[in-house]
Amino acid sequence: MSAGRERLVAGYPESLTEQAFHYCPGCTHGIAHRLVAEALDALGLRERTIGVASVGCSVFAYNYFNCDMQQAAHGRAPAVATGIKRVLPDAVVFTYQGDGDLASIGTAEIVHAAARGENITVIFINNTNYGMTGGQMAPTTLIGQKTTTTPLGRVAENNGYPIRMAEMLATLDGPAYIARVSLHNAQAVVQAGRSIKKAFQAQLERAGFSMVEVLSTCPTNWGMTPVKALEHLEKVVAEYYRVGVLVDRTKEVAG
Amino acid sequence: MARIVIDAERCKGCLLCCAACPKEVIGPGKDINSKGYNPVIVVLPEACTGCALCAKMCPDVAIRVWR
Amino acid sequence: MERRLMKGNEAIGEAAIAAGCRYFFGYPITPQNELPEYMARRLPEVGGVYLQAESEVSAINMVYGAAGAGARVMTSSSSPGISLKQEGLSYIAGAELPCVVVNMVRGGPGLGGIQPAQSDYFQATKGGGHGDYHLLVLAPASVQELVNLVREAFDLADKYRNPVMILGDGVLGQMMEPVTIADPVPVASLPAKPWATTGAQDRPANLINSLYIDPLELSAHNAKLIAKYERMAREELRFERYCADDAEILLVAYGITARICRTVVDLGRQAGLKLGLFRPISLFPFPYAPLADLIAEVGVNKVICVEMSAGQLVEDVRLAVEGRVPTVLYGYPGGVVPLPAEILSRIKGEGGANGVRRS
Numbered sequence: 001m002s003a004g005r006e007r008l009v010a011g012y013p014e015s016l017t018e019q020a021f022h023y024c025p026g027c028t029h030g031i032a033h034r035l036v037a038e039a040l041d042a043l044g045l046r047e048r049t050i051g052v053a054s055v056g057c058s059v060f061a062y063n064y065f066n067c068d069m070q071q072a073a074h075g076r077a078p079a080v081a082t083g084i085k086r087v088l089p090d091a092v093v094f095t096y097q098g099d100g101d102l103a104s105i106g107t108a109e110i111v112h113a114a115a116r117g118e119n120i121t122v123i124f125i126n127n128t129n130y131g132m133t134g135g136q137m138a139p140t141t142l143i144g145q146k147t148t149t150t151p152l153g154r155v156a157e158n159n160g161y162p163i164r165m166a167e168m169l170a171t172l173d174g175p176a177y178i179a180r181v182s183l184h185n186a187q188a189v190v191q192a193g194r195s196i197k198k199a200f201q202a203q204l205e206r207a208g209f210s211m212v213e214v215l216s217t218c219p220t221n222w223g224m225t226p227v228k229a230l231e232h233l234e235k236v237v238a239e240y241y242r243v244g245v246l247v248d249r250t251k252e253v254a255g
Numbered sequence: 256m257a258r259i260v261i262d263a264e265r266c267k268g269c270l271l272c273c274a275a276c277p278k279e280v281i282g283p284g285k286d287i288n289s290k291g292y293n294p295v296i297v298v299l300p301e302a303c304t305g306c307a308l309c310a311k312m313c314p315d316v317a318i319r320v321w322r
Numbered sequence: 323m324e325r326r327l328m329k330g331n332e333a334i335g336e337a338a339i340a341a342g343c344r345y346f347f348g349y350p351i352t353p354q355n356e357l358p359e360y361m362a363r364r365l366p367e368v369g370g371v372y373l374q375a376e377s378e379v380s381a382i383n384m385v386y387g388a389a390g391a392g393a394r395v396m397t398s399s400s401s402p403g404i405s406l407k408q409e410g411l412s413y414i415a416g417a418e419l420p421c422v423v424v425n426m427v428r429g430g431p432g433l434g435g436i437q438p439a440q441s442d443y444f445q446a447t448k449g450g451g452h453g454d455y456h457l458l459v460l461a462p463a464s465v466q467e468l469v470n471l472v473r474e475a476f477d478l479a480d481k482y483r484n485p486v487m488i489l490g491d492g493v494l495g496q497m498m499e500p501v502t503i504a505d506p507v508p509v510a511s512l513p514a515k516p517w518a519t520t521g522a523q524d525r526p527a528n529l530i531n532s533l534y535i536d537p538l539e540l541s542a543h544n545a546k547l548i549a550k551y552e553r554m555a556r557e558e559l560r561f562e563r564y565c566a567d568d569a570e571i572l573l574v575a576y577g578i579t580a581r582i583c584r585t586v587v588d589l590g591r592q593a594g595l596k597l598g599l600f601r602p603i604s605l606f607p608f609p610y611a612p613l614a615d616l617i618a619e620v621g622v623n624k625v626i627c628v629e630m631s632a633g634q635l636v637e638d639v640r641l642a643v644e645g646r647v648p649t650v651l652y653g654y655p656g657g658v659v660p661l662p663a664e665i666l667s668r669i670k671g672e673g674g675a676n677g678v679r680r681s
Binding site (some may be wrong): 046047048049050052059062065066068069070071073076079080081082083084085086087088091095108109111129226 | 345347372373375376377379380381382384385386387388389390391392393395409410413417519520521522523524527528529530531532533
């Protein structure tokens with residue numbers, strides 16, 4: 001096949017700015033960013049989307065997403081997104097939050113946004129710890145997992161049990177689409193991309209609240225090489241946080 | 256023939272692409288970029304099929320693929 | 323609009339709607355419940371949105387989002403709820419977002435009580451959240467003034483891209499007085515907000531943010547905010563003098579306490595006492611110079627600061643007086659509304675002390 005007829009099969013999404021990511025080498029936040037941007041490009045939404053960045057490693061998401069952005073206080077992104085959506089019902093609004101932001105300080109906001117069936121899309125990155133602040137325990141930290149605040153490993157008697165947010169929110173009537181995906185290999189990444197696109201489609205259909213919980217690595221705070229961290233994601237993290245679609249009340253056939 | 260281009264400045268040498276590539280087209284590099292990382296390099300260009308698994312696994316959108 | 327008898331809390335809602343406010347994020351707390359209730363009925367009638375949030379923390383962050391999307395937006399609460407909103411207010415000031423926040427103050431601290439008080443003065447004027455920021459704080463003393471200041475608050479919020487607080491109290495919120503609410507502002511005349519996040523169509527992406535990780539940028543940002551507050555001090559000072567031109571004893575009070583003090587001045591004058599009143603209406607920016615000038619110009623020999631708290635306004639009064647004349651506090655915290663006779667007898671030296679009134 002001559003060079004003239006070659007086709008670009010993997011390029012740079014329009015919904016990402018040119019700025020290089022600050023994330024640690026091998027941190028799969030960057031993959032999640034690309035998947036969100038690819039979904040926005042595929043659905044042609046960039047110019048009518050407002051993203052809400054949370055507080056954590058992804059606090060600088062507003063430098064990376066090439067659309068209008070608001071930076072929310074820790075845990076409050078779903079409330080900020082609600083405020084935006086109520087003012088601009090035809091805009092597409094998403095939040096991008098980590099597990100410390102969403103599952104800990106922001107539990108009330110996420111639960112009530114879901115219970116209201118708020119027509120927003122939540123991209124929830126679960127890497128089982130607080131990354132930005134140096135690897136402390138999060139509500140999603142697994143039993144036995146060592147973090148800087150569970151130095152001998154998380155013990156249920158002292159720190160309770162990890163929370164499965166996707167399942168918890170799936171018990172509510174407000175959500176239209178909730179899925180958990182992983183980024184541990186290319187096949188999982190492709191499936192994650194489909195789910196993220198589906199979540200935005202749920203919002204376009206005004207079907208209600210949508211969330212994709214994305215299992216993601218944290219090589220630095222897990223103390224692993226990036227490749228080893230992917231294995232850990234698949235073999236350990238994804239064992240507790242099962243991948244799959246928990247709620248799908250959308251009309252759209254799987255994209 | 257399929258080919259890939261690696262943005263040496265965005266690459267942090269995390270090697271996820273090397274693990275994902277079924278044909279071992281990519282390998283660790285020796286050079287150091289402005290941030291002090293060792294970007295990966297194409298070591299077996301002729302073996303590339305343009306499957307783009309490397310680009311799917313790149314956390315820094317540092318790989319473009321043509322087929 | 324014609325003259326109507328309205329309860330303070332509800333009058334706020336109608337005034338806000340007339341000012342073009344179409345979004346209200348509320349949460350129940352006495353003594354301001356009638357306002358969210360009113361907005362829940364009225365806003366849908368004018369194509370607006372009333373949403374009850376899961377907490378005051380969430381409500382103020384909904385205000386952040388709505389303001390960032392370019393809307394005229396409001397929230398209200400009372401003391402404990404306003405404490406929960408402090409983080410959000412710091413972010414709103416940091417991100418330079420316009421909004422109006424109403425605090426119908428009640429006795430504190432802690433769960434406190436539901437009776438009126440003025441013990442949130444520090445929180446409102448010195449900044450209850452983190453960082454160097456200020457709310458523009460306006461203190462009405464009647465339902466008509468409440469309505470007027472709410473109307474102006476939305477213009478001031480847009481003028482400065484800053485939160486504006488209406489500092490009321492349980493009395494103002496619950497009392498009914500005849501009011502005239504000015505005609506609704508035409509929506510088309512509302513100021514354009516090109517900075518708002520409405521979707522980056524045919525323009526670069528907009529950002530609403532208060533994070534400046536580079537200290538040089540953050541200090542420059544602080545300098546910009548400080549200049550804003552200095553401009554407020556130049557252009558937004560509001561106060562009122564009553565019988566002050568020949569006053570020997572000057573009462574200083576704001577809000578409902580100032581109305582009580584007007585009666586004290588009248589009663590005192592009848593009893594031959596040369597009493598006068600200085601009423602700050604803008605609590606931030608505080609009218610230091612006008613108060614200091616009055617004391618110098620008129621030859622006041624004693625200043626009495628009357629407030630429904632353990633002494634917060636009195637600190638700003640002392641800053642204005644700078645020790646030139648004795649300044650004393652008549653403080654009534656905890657939801658006790660002082661009676662004119664009680665204050666007058668104290669002025670006459672017939673006893674009475676700060677704190678709970680002896681029944």
